[in-house]
Amino acid sequence: MNKLQLFSVENKSVFITGASRGIGKALAIGFAKAGATVICASSKAGGTTQTLTEIKNLGGKAYGVHADLANTEEIKLMLKTVLEKHKNIDIVINNGGTISRFPATEYPFNEFKKVIDVNVNSAFLISQILGKEMIKQGHGKIINIASMLSFTGGLTVPAYTASKHAIAGLTKALANEWASLNIQVNAIAPGYFATDNTQALREDSKRNQDIINRIPAGEWGKAEQLVGAAIFLASESSQYVNGHILAVDGGWLAK
DSSP: OOHHHHTOOTTOEEEESSTTSHHHHHHHHHHHHTTOEEEEEESSTTTTHHHHHHHHHTTOEEEEEEOOTTOHHHHHHHHHHHHHHOSOOOEEEEOOOOOOOOOGGGOOHHHHHHHHIIIIIHHHHHHHHHHHHHHHHTOEEEEEEOOGGGTSOOSSOHHHHHHHHHHHHHHHHHHHHHGGGTEEEEEEEEOSBOSGGGHHHHHSHHHHHHHHHHOTTOSOBOGGGGHHHHHHHHSGGGTTOOSOEEEESTTGGGO
């Protein structure tokens, strides 16, 4: 196997949640450019239309599915559709998520529960259902999207912080059970990236500047800058990497 083959995802099937925008869209396009068939999931019918259009304009292969990630029955129906179309799912990227900002004393419990359902429970259910298929086929890669808030507490985001700590723990727990079955389960922890989720921070001039001052690279990340890390964790080059939380943060954690 040559060096390029080590990092190849060509002809692999990749299932990505939250592929309608931001990080998920960037990853979907990146994997399509690398020759994979991308199954783009979003919360609503037609949610990935723009992503699919861009992929097809590049000559890539992709199609869309949808489910509310807070609804377990919708998730099950979505995955049933996926498995009817694909014999094997080689790579799963649990990227779909949500965030709500309230002081802890005022945080609506329904909002807290929704964030946990979308960010954690869906990732476990998807990994469980598709992980069973990976066990049958004898190989697989699962990549969870963690966060800097997998390591720190943040401000006014207790539900999101709890969910991203849970994602880090879930990654390690699944890796422990499935590593011997040739399934690698890892996570990427993006730093401060310019996405919809961080718009409120970027619009707060003080918080925005404080964050930039903390990043040695001196700027917010771009979603496309996560593609290389994801392809590494999805390819043969990471065959002995398991249960790892890979920070892609411009050096934020190091400062």
